[in-house]
Amino acid sequence: MSATTTRIRLLFCETCGSCEELPDYTGHPDGDTALAYLISSRHQFPSGDPHGGGHLADVSKAEWDNPRYRNQIIKQMNESIKAGGSEGLGNTFYETKNTFADDAGQCWKRHNRTTDCGDYRTPSKELVPDTKELRKEAGLSTRARDRPKIFLCDFCPVQSVIEQRKNDARGIYHFKN
Known part of the structure; x- marks a missing residue:
């Protein structure tokens, strides 16, 4: 492998x-x-x-x-x-x-299959587990900045468009929207 x-x-x-x-x-x-x-x-x-x-x-x-x-x-x-x-x-x-991809696909459909989503990586799309009390009990940090940020948007078709635009800006290839 x-x-x-x-x-x-x-x-x-x-x-x-x-x-x-x-x-x-x-x-x-x-x-x-x-x-x-x-x-x-x-x-x-x-x-x-x-x-x-x-x-x-x-x-x-x-x-x-x-x-x-x-x-x-x-x-x-x-x-x-x-x-x-x-x-x-x-x-x-x-x-x-595939839970996250299914949820992101439904969100994308609600946004009329946009390629330029206004909700992209907004706080409402962040996947935040309800583990603050458990982390506190375990002596772990409960600060948001100490955990990775994962958004529902990371599983959305819009994410691939964003990546293509970034690669185009870096000169890796030309992207036509």
């Missing part, structure tokens, strides 16, 4: 029976804002307690996008979870979702 292979992570939640795609992350777990946001926004009980039985897997994006490999990944993950003593994810595996 080459060093340039694009990787993704999969969050398998036994509680709600979901599998969600996350961008790759190799830093310290305390800085994994995308995972923290996903758990705090979609994988909590009404009490605020996180769902139990969450499993992360790291896979090649190319393999995950291949339906044959995807089915094998799901099968192996389910067997692995069952081997760990739980009931596994069940035989009727749920829809796999």
Whole structure:
């Protein structure tokens, strides 16, 4: 496998029976804002307690996008979870979702598929996990400047237009809008 292979992570939640795609992350777990946001926004009980039985897997994006490999990944993950003593994810595996890309796509549609979004990277589009109290209890910094900034916009089609414009400005290639 080459060093340039694009990787993704999969969050398998036994509680709600979901599998969600996350961008790759190799830093310290305390800085994994995308995972923290996903758990705090979609994988909590009404009490605020996180769902139990969450499993992360790291896979090649190319393999995950291949339906044959995807089915094998799901099968192996389910067997692995069952081997760990739980009931596994069940035989009727749920829809796999690239959560952030789906949410960004819906936002983009609401903005009439613009290529120059007025909401691009505004504070309302920042993915901020609700972990301030947990970080405080653990003795970690709760200041916003001490965590990476991830925006829903990073998963939007507009992001590729922004990158193309930046590359054009750097003289890497000519971009026509």
